[in-house]
Amino acid sequence: MALARSRAAIQIAPDNPKIAVVMVGLPARGKSYTARRIERYLSWLGYRTGVFNVGEYRRARFGAHRHSFFDPDNASGEEARWRAAMDALEDMVRWLAGDGQVAIYDATNTTRMRRARVRECCERAGFQVLFIEIRCDDPTIIEDNIRSTKLSSPDYEDADPDEAAADFRARIAHYERVYQPLEEDEGAYLRVTGAGRGVTVRDVDGYLEARLVFFLMNLHLSARPIWLTRHGESVYNASGLLGGDPDLTPAGRRYARSLAEFLDERCPDHDDVVIWTSSLKRAVQTASPLDRAPWAWRALDEIDAGICDGMTYPQIKEQMPEVHTARTADKFRYRYPRGESYEDVIQRLDPLIIQVERQTKPLLIIGHQAVLRALYAYLMDKPPSECPRLELPLHTVIQLTPTAYACDEQRFELPPGLEGDGERDILPSLQPPPSG
Numbered sequence: 001m002a003l004a005r006s007r008a009a010i011q012i013a014p015d016n017p018k019i020a021v022v023m024v025g026l027p028a029r030g031k032s033y034t035a036r037r038i039e040r041y042l043s044w045l046g047y048r049t050g051v052f053n054v055g056e057y058r059r060a061r062f063g064a065h066r067h068s069f070f071d072p073d074n075a076s077g078e079e080a081r082w083r084a085a086m087d088a089l090e091d092m093v094r095w096l097a098g099d100g101q102v103a104i105y106d107a108t109n110t111t112r113m114r115r116a117r118v119r120e121c122c123e124r125a126g127f128q129v130l131f132i133e134i135r136c137d138d139p140t141i142i143e144d145n146i147r148s149t150k151l152s153s154p155d156y157e158d159a160d161p162d163e164a165a166a167d168f169r170a171r172i173a174h175y176e177r178v179y180q181p182l183e184e185d186e187g188a189y190l191r192v193t194g195a196g197r198g199v200t201v202r203d204v205d206g207y208l209e210a211r212l213v214f215f216l217m218n219l220h221l222s223a224r225p226i227w228l229t230r231h232g233e234s235v236y237n238a239s240g241l242l243g244g245d246p247d248l249t250p251a252g253r254r255y256a257r258s259l260a261e262f263l264d265e266r267c268p269d270h271d272d273v274v275i276w277t278s279s280l281k282r283a284v285q286t287a288s289p290l291d292r293a294p295w296a297w298r299a300l301d302e303i304d305a306g307i308c309d310g311m312t313y314p315q316i317k318e319q320m321p322e323v324h325t326a327r328t329a330d331k332f333r334y335r336y337p338r339g340e341s342y343e344d345v346i347q348r349l350d351p352l353i354i355q356v357e358r359q360t361k362p363l364l365i366i367g368h369q370a371v372l373r374a375l376y377a378y379l380m381d382k383p384p385s386e387c388p389r390l391e392l393p394l395h396t397v398i399q400l401t402p403t404a405y406a407c408d409e410q411r412f413e414l415p416p417g418l419e420g421d422g423e424r425d426i427l428p429s430l431q432p433p434p435s436g
């Protein structure tokens, strides 16, 4: 039942055991959302990560249920739910004992007794336990969660939406009767209160756990578009050369003007959008007609082709056949001599992902083929190993809008704009990226 996907190359430090992340909280507080976001982030970074969702075990074994099944006074319901929870736990422990690295146990775990059992099982097997409790008392957020995720659950197949929502509220009330919030003597935990408004941390130790704290502190639920685009066509693109720091061609400059029109239509108020470029000329020049000051990030620079920088693919094949063969065999892991691999690119983009998550305004990222493939893989929840072959053509804007569990995608192939001729072509004043 685990959703583990990537074949990880990243090692957990020997002094940092495998981790069981144990979710805690009432229904409709965003536990599954948080579990999936952690899974997406860590899988993208290369850790073998799996989610064990007890609700799925329950439905697979006992079918769909309405609220009375969750009544703590319903003995057969209690028994079935305990069984599903223990089956998921056993599978998770077995998976972690094998090649799993981080498991996320996605369940309410609302009682001390249940949490003690989960913790004991994991610690006995040598895994570190980190509880993540999600607390939220905001009725609007809870109702939104019910409407956006619970009504599409197999528990409510073919049910009237209002009737299903009322049933789910009754289910929450059953859990409220037995809920014992996490206490300080229960081990390491991270508590998120009010949809990411506050994070409390206790006894958290270890590199990966610290990264999770940082990640969760920056998650929020505001939906805003993220636009990804490669720079306009460069002189190197036109001749099939890799890398370098070339200027745009006339066609590339026309694309930059089309991009400005695209953005003006969507964000007429210049303060309503954040623009990032790499530090390379072709990306900075593409931002030039936007008339807004972009942030230039070195982390967004194109994959470093090392000794192949400035060559064409046919030249590499002819002059360095071993590079061509090795890269074709494993494009994701292959590191150009004195350059980078896709795997390296993902590691250098990690801090940038935190910044992407923090943004609440629409965000336009003007980058390059390989770096944008890596960002796209994160945002669209693609296995990282697929990213070297994702299609990201020139002169196309990819619009990604976060939804409950991933992103909606739309692509805009922009018609070439007119050749630039005026103020809008003046190079923008670059700002260094924001710190923190």
Ligand code: F6P
Residues within 6 Å of the ligand: 237, 241, 242, 243, 244, 302, 303, 305, 368, 369, 370, 388
């Ligand atoms: O060709 C444009 C480019 O951005 C090069 O600078 C870069 O080396 C290449 O794309 C990355 O794509 P791939 O990994 O498919 O070679």
